[in-house]
Structures are given as structure tokens and as C-alpha cells.
Amino acid sequence: MSPPPALDFLDLDRLLSDEERLIRDTTRGFVADRILPEVAGWFERGELPRELAKELGDLGLLGMHLEGYGCAGTNAVSYGLACLELEAGDSGARSFVSVQGSLAMYPIWKYGSEEQKRRWLPPMAAGEVIGCFGLTEPDFGSNPAGMRTSARRDGGDWVLNGTKMWITNGGIADVAVVWARTEDEGVRGFLVPAGTPGFSTRDIGRKLSLRASVTSELVLEDCRLPADAVLPEVRGMRGPLSCLNEARFGIVWGSMGAARACFQSALEYATTREQFDRPIGGFQLTQQKLADMLVELSKGTLLALHLGRMKDDGRLAPEQVSLGKLNNVREALAIARSARTILGANGITLEYPVIRHANNLESVLTYEGTSEVHSLILGQAVTGLAAFQ
Amino acid sequence: MKILVTVKRVPDTAAEKRLDPADKTLDRESVETILNPVDEYAVEEALRLKEQHGGEVVVLCMGPSSALATVRKALSMGPDAAVHVHDDALHGSCAFNTAKVLQAAIRQVEPDIVLCGSESTDARTSLVPSALAEYLGWPGLTGAKQLEVDGATVRVHRETENGYDVVEADGPAVVSVVKGINEPRYPSFKGIMAAKSKPVTDYTLADLGVDPGEVGTAGATTEVVDFAPRPPRQAGQQVKDPGDGSAAVELAEFLAGHKFI
Structure with missing residues (x-):
């Protein structure tokens, strides 16, 4: 009997369903064709081409483990296998998919209103709309509960102030999921479309890690949002x-x-x-x-x-x-x-x-x-x- | 338009293949298997025909029950349904008998056109598409690098050493496609999830009215007489330069001796 293959020494392949293998192999093929030939250049130049989002969307990678609204609805193991194959390409590509699917789409899918889900999830699954997730702040990393970003009610509107830091996809996002402290409802999530007055982003340069990934600062200065910008189904950390x-x-x-x-x-x-x-x-x-x-x-x-x-x-x-x-x-x-x-x-x-x-x-x-x-x-x-x- | 695509489960092209010494057939269980690579082009072409002309795409596979994974892989690219012919008596079928069985299944589906990959990467006979056309009594347009369907007319560009032959016939027809006719799409994850619930019709030989004695090892028209493992690679010849540059001359003589230069 010949020794087991180096890259699957424990024969884990056998523990996967046909469908899981197909998702893994498809992702591996995509990474081999589309990411590996280019990624060294992206890393060197410090960029991740935006059109990759659409390609990842066509494949079904974005929000793949969510049900409905244009998402593939796979199981968690399939999602994990896709992350493994993507990160065998580059952590930047996997980070893009993690942020889009788990940090931007997931809160909308889990805590959003029906209207928010219908508006945002299908184009996000297709990679036409890019999302980001604003939690960390310059002074609050491991202790996010100390956040200073605030959301104040003003009539029917919300007014947000604060700064979010180290936000993957921030500068290329069409919508940001921003977590902010309210006066009497604890921390709440807000959907902030790019271009909203008072909302701006600044990309963080001089990185020597995750170079094939956009990392940004989000700045909210009296950023006024309508009442329906808040995620209705969750309060608190x-x-x-x-x-x-x-x-x-x-x-x-x-x-x-x-x-x-x-x-x-x-x-x-x-x-x-x-x-x-x-x-x-x-x-x-x-x-x-x-x-x-x-x-x-x-x-x-x-x-x-x-x-x-x-x-x-x-x-x-x-x-x-x-x-x-x-x-x-x-x-x-x-x-x-x-x-x-x-x-x-x-x-x-x-x-x-x-x-x-x-x-x-x-x-x-x-x-x-x-x-x-x-x-x-x-x-x-x-x-x-x-x-x- | 009803489009049928034949697909085959083959050993991973990269894998070391083994023949079973008992009946000299390929040991399919010992290696990773994949959808025959050229068949992906045929599936893609079928999906493009459907996108242009409407209708449905049906995948047809003959192979053991474990070939269902290959059928699902093909379905995950987008076809609507599949037919899977499996029967223990089919083991060891030759190319002609394979075509005979496929033909019987095709008559059940009644497609307007049949697309095949030009060859499988395991046996590489390239016989099935032509044999299939013969058994069906349909025109066989092989080696298509380009395919157009215009009403009842099926037209292919077949690559030759000097350019293209343009060959056309009235459908229904059998068309075999070569690599490069298109760029096969990746199965989307939605497609992979949907493939689970697409209808797969199972046929046995009895369902198709094919006599088990005519197919499989018993009815094979060709026989593998003998096989031998590839001999181990011989050690190469090393040329070392003693320091006077004479190795370059030796290398040049080697290349000239083999008519490389």
C-alpha cells in the first residue's frame, strides 16, 4: 500500500459529500485559473481588482451559506471548504468573501427587515454591491463594547458620529454595516450607503500584510440616515x-x-x-x-x-x-x-x-x-x- | 429545442491508472474520477444552444451507479435533467456496444440534437460519436470547433491542418465537439445546490430493450489482449564540462544527432 498523499494525509476527502467536493473543486479551479496567476502582482501593487467581486458572485461564493435572496444556501462545511480554497490563493481574497458574506450580508439576512433583505442581499450575492462591516474603532479593538460611535435620534431620522478603523472593503463598499451606540437602546446596526452626506472613507496605506485587500477608515460626521436604515431585529453587542x-x-x-x-x-x-x-x-x-x-x-x-x-x-x-x-x-x-x-x-x-x-x-x-x-x-x-x- | 449531451465518468487525468488483471478493464474504483474534460465543452455548448434557441438540455450517462456524482457535476453546470443508464451487465462494454446502448437511451429521450465530447481521456478511441450517429441513422458531424444551428440545419466548423472544413446537415444530428469550442462555465454554487433536485431517470438494459448478452465483456467486439506497465524512466545522460567548454560541443552534437537542430 502506497503512503497517503501529502495534501490529504488523513483522507478527509472521504468525509465529504459529493456536493461538498464539487464546491471545493470548483473553488479550487477558480483560484487556480483566476487568482494564483495574478495574486503576486496584486499583492505587490497593493490592490484587489473590483471585477473579482462579480466573478465571485457569479460563482455563488458571496453569502453562499445563507438561504434565499439570491444566495446559494449551502451548508457550513461547504462554506468552510470554499474559504480554505480561497485562502490557499490569498488571505485577501478570503477576507473579501468573509466580509461580504459573514459580516455584511449575514447581519442583513439575520437582523434586517424584509425590505432591507430584498433591497440589498440579491445584488450583494451577485457581487454587484460590495459591503463592509464597521465595528472596530481607533481606540476600541479587542474591547468593541467601549465604542464611541454614536447614533442619536432626530425626529424620524438617525444621526451618526464617530470613526471606524481597520475596515476591510471600506473604501470600495457600496454599503457599510455600522454599529453605533444609541442613547437608550444600546448598540444598534445601521446600513449606511456610500455617498450618504457625512459619510466618508479613507484607505489605509503602507500595509505589509493583506496587501491584496482594501483596508479603510470610515468617518461619520453628522451622517443623517432615515428611520429604516437601522437593522430592526437586534440590539446590543x-x-x-x-x-x-x-x-x-x-x-x-x-x-x-x-x-x-x-x-x-x-x-x-x-x-x-x-x-x-x-x-x-x-x-x-x-x-x-x-x-x-x-x-x-x-x-x-x-x-x-x-x-x-x-x-x-x-x-x-x-x-x-x-x-x-x-x-x-x-x-x-x-x-x-x-x-x-x-x-x-x-x-x-x-x-x-x-x-x-x-x-x-x-x-x-x-x-x-x-x-x-x-x-x-x-x-x-x-x-x-x-x-x- | 431538446438538446442531449453525453457525458462519461473517467479517471482523473492526473492520476496513475491501473487495469484489473482479471478482465483487463480499467480499475475505476482505485482512482479519483472526474467528468471527462471534453464533455464539459459539450455541456457548455448545449447550454449555449439552449440560451439561443430555448428548450431543454438533458444529460445522458452510461456508467456504474457511482457515476451519479459525474451526472450531478454535469447537472450543476445548468442542464435541466439527466438520464443514467446503469446495469451490471454493462461492465466491460466496448465502444460500439456503448454507442448501441446510448442510442437506445437517446430514442427514449427523442432529442433534436446530440452533443458529445470528441473523445474520452481514458480509452481515447473517439469511436462513440460516429458509431452513435450510425446506430441512430443520423448525420454525424465530428470534431466541431464551432457549431451553429439554423432552423433544421446543423453546421459545424471542423479544424483541419489547413484551416476549416464547414460541414452541414439537417437535424437531428450527432455532433462531437473538441476542446476550445468554448470556455466551459464553472458550476455555480446555486447550480450545485439545484443539481440535487433535478430529475435523473434511471434505465437498466431491460428498460431499453437491449439484450445483456450483446453488451459488456460478453458482447464486446474488441478485446484487450495484453497490457504492461510503462517501463521505468531510464537515467538520463549527464554532460559535465571539464572546464574547457567542450560540453557545449557535446550538447550541440547530441541535438544535431537527434535532428533537433
């Missing part, structure tokens, strides 16, 4: 946190895509690059690295699949998503860094995917809940003692 939980689930998978790409690149390099008259993969120190990468990649992917099955069964707790995000991003980053050492100097160029993934994963490590916060969530879960509240 539960709203934005439930969205983040959806997006984090995608990261549990996506990070393993980036890790797989790095492992694959290192493995190919190690078996072809010769030093001292033999492939460097024949040296014990290199094999140790490859074996460690294989172990963590296999475990992390298995963990993602397990959490996905739990989510599809409706019994996935947010703390379990924290465990997945903490482990998988941490291990993906370790794999990327280890792969970099195998590639030597070649590992720092965009000719290989490794340094791009390693740099991207530095962002993935801290966005959507830093490793530290996820550790504290787990600490609280097992001790019953909150260390951060």
Missing part, C-alpha cells in the same frame, strides 16, 4: 459578535488553506532543491520541519471539518470557534514561517507564495479576535472566571 462568530468560522478553515499552500510549496522545493549533491528534503532537519507541518496541517483541517459538522448540526458554541481560530491561525503562521526557512532566500520573494501567506497570516492572527482574546475566552470557559471584563 450580540449583533456584531454573532457576525464575527460567523466570520471566524471561515478563518478556522481559511487559515488551513494558507498553511496548505505553504506546505505544498516547501515540499516541492525540498524535493527538487539540491545542496551537498542531494535534495534538501533528504536531510533530517528538513524532514523534521515537513513532518511537523504535515501533522499540524492535518490536525487543523480535521478540527475545521469537525467544527463544521457541529455547526451544521446547530450545536457549535462560540467558545469552540475560538478554540479553532486560536489553534489554526497560530499553526498556519508557524507552518508559513517554517516553510519560509526551507525555501531559503527564495522564500522571501513573491515568486513563491510563502512570504505572502506568512505576512497575511500576521493580520489573520489578530483580526476577528486576537489570539490573546481567544485564549482569554477559553480561559473563561474552563475556569468560569473572566480575565478581561
